[in-house]
Amino acid sequence: MKILLPLDNSKLIVLNNSMQILDMLNLHTQPRSLKSSISICLELRTQLLQKAIKVRQKDKTFILKLPYYKADALWQFLKEFEIYFPDDFGSYETNAILIMKNELHKQLL
Template identity: 65%
Template structure:
């Protein structure tokens, strides 16, 4: 997916608290369907065809056409939907500022971070309080990216920069802060210091 789409997902999360995992799911809840309509319309405005949008959103192109047409109708007659679009557009303007955050990792820090995030494997989203599900879901997505990085970088002793949208950087920061509180004895002094450095690096950028 291109940067433009990632940015739209970032805005969607900040406005509605809905992740890309939820958008790509079969969930038919009205708030998620409304987000799909907004995304379909935004991508069409970028000059994409219905087939291409369907591939990105994992929808049949006829469903994309339906979303775009419904977007226009709802914008005219539905005050609630109109307010959602207003909030989305307001955030879109704010997002023109650079909200990408960076995390610089070497192999050692990457290993420590991966080891800390092993705890995510034990979480079943259905058993987690609703307000925490988005954070855990986002952290699991980032962990998948980190595992790929670990495979790619295992033979190389060079630092690399992991670029994160604001909400993903914030989720990792909050997870590590909680980890530091609830599992203080899981690591030795080096690992604990590495976690502290990563957390502080993210905290400075999130201020």
């Protein structure tokens, strides 16, 4: 089962910026319930960075097709680690994250 997440270049940049915290997280200090989600998100971050390079000059909407387990891990990450997102996130970034969380939650139910 694939989860479809509509994105554009701006939302992809916001998502990649929010996932920067993964570079600094120590996996061993995280609760056991989040370790698998974090490791899946580390893999997903690499894919999203590659996607950002491919679409950086294009300004159109695209659909990111995620397997269920990756979509669930991303939703868990966006929900649990929101407090660690960069302080310079403005209203656009906050709304973009909220839209992505809602879209993922709606499809994961």
